[in-house]
Amino acid sequence: MxxxxxxxxxxxxxxxxxxxxxxxxxxxxxxxxxxxxxxxxxxxxxxxxxxxxxxxxxxxxxxxxxxxxxxxxxxxxxxxxVTTETSFFRDFIPFEALRQEVIPEIMEGRTGSDRSLTIWSAGCSSGQEPYSIAMMLRESFPELSTWRTRLFASDVSKGMLERSKSGTYSQTEVNRGLPARMMVKYFRQQGSTWRINREIRDMVSFIHHNLARDILSLPPVDILAMRNVLIYFDVETKRMVLDRIRRHLKPGGFLMLGTAETTLNLDERFQRVRVGRAVFYRAMTAEAR
Ligand SMILES: C[S@@+](CC[C@H](N)C(=O)[O-])C[C@H]1O[C@@H](n2cnc3c(N)ncnc32)[C@H](O)[C@@H]1O
Structure with a gap:
């Protein structure tokens, strides 16, 4: 045959x-x-x-x-x-350091009209990073309700920003890194997906922004999370982006990078500091350099 x-x-x-x-x-x-x-x-x-x-x-x-x-x-x-891999409370340890040390340190000593906290998540992908920060603020710092708290999140991908704004995640996405207690408290099930509550969605302002090109008018920020973004740029672009974002940080402000990223040998105007088990980079003041 x-x-x-x-x-x-x-x-x-x-x-x-x-x-x-x-x-x-x-x-x-x-x-x-x-x-x-x-x-x-x-x-x-x-x-x-x-x-x-x-x-x-x-x-x-x-x-x-x-x-x-x-x-x-x-x-x-x-x-x-472009890689958009992300998850809720990704790597966990930096979020614990934020909660236990960085945010209490920033809040300490700010009184009266000084009581403001500004955070920016740059390269936020589908929004898990800024929403993790928002949930953490809501859970651990109820006193911030009387503060001027601003949480900005940006990405170059319009598709990712649309996803972020809708705050809707698959079962697999909510299973990655999100404590069950927070899922029950802050999400509502809609068929096979989970939508984060309006209360948390409204805490974050999403902005379309290219870190390598656009000028962004933001108030000076206390904490800038730019995690797992620099890793995709060449050395020259990393330097240029670090120089730009440093100008957005308050003196002494905290930069969070991904675990495989650093400012070392790229921009000496950041100081590498250990906070608990995490590493942050602080924007140095002119005198400290
Ligand atoms: C791997 S994700 C990281 C998401 C999140 N920060 C995290 O660590 O889980 C990288 C994100 O950076 C964004 N991105 C890449 N180039 C960018 C640029 N030039 N400006 C702003 N965002 C950029 C991508 O669209 C993507 O959403």
Whole structure:
């Protein structure tokens, strides 16, 4: 019997020129640097975008992008490539340090019209980081209800900001890092998803912002969480971003970075300090340098 073996069509590989085009597009829009090892990632992340747009393959999608003026599909492609991995109370230890030491230290000694606390989560992805901070403030610092407390969160991805604003998470997302007690207290189940309460949503102001490009007018901040963002930039961009965000911090203000990130050898105007088991970077005053 002569059985015919079905022929599997292997995807056409992305050419160097097509990869270079994608790399420049991502860099131009977000400053995220992709090296050659990321070809597989570009392929995997663009495939659903191609399918959604009714385009046969990733290579055809890139050709389409190359031959059309910048538009919605370009934005979707860039936002799909940029890593947005996050979770509630990610890494846990820095949040404990905030709760037990950093926030009490900031609050100590602020009286009268001085009683304000400003926090910015930059590169907030789908919102778990700023909402973790908001829930922590609500749980542990009831006295802040009489303070001027401002919590800003920003990201370059409009898609992520929409998700953040809606505050709606899958079962898997709420299972990652969120204590069950907080889920019950601050979330409402809506079918197969969980939505964070309005009370917590209203504590956070979300802003579209590119750390490498846009000027942001914010009041000086006490705490800036910019975690797992610098890691995707090249050295020159890391320096430039650190220089910009330092100007947003109050003297002595606290910068939180991801566990694989540092300001060392990039910007000596931050001082690395241990707080409990966590590491923070404090913006030095001119005299302290
Ligand atoms: C890996 S996530 C980190 C999320 C969260 N900070 C955390 O640690 O869980 C990185 C986020 O940085 C954002 N991002 C990348 N480049 C950016 C830029 N130039 N300006 C602002 N946000 C950027 C991405 O869109 C993404 O949501």
């Amino acid at each position: 002569n059985r015919e073996i079905p022929r599997v069509r292997l995807p056409e590989p992305i050419s160097a020129a097509d990869f270079d085009y994608v790399r420049s597009l991502v860099r131009e829009k977000t400053a995220v640097a992709l090296d050659e090892t990321k070809v597989y990632l570009v392929n995997a992340r663009l495939l659903p975008i191609a399918r959604n747009a009714g385009i046969r393959s990733v290579v055809d999608l890139i050709r389409h992008l190359r031959s059309h003026p910048l538009g919605e599909l370009h934005t979707q492609a860039v936002e799909a490539i």
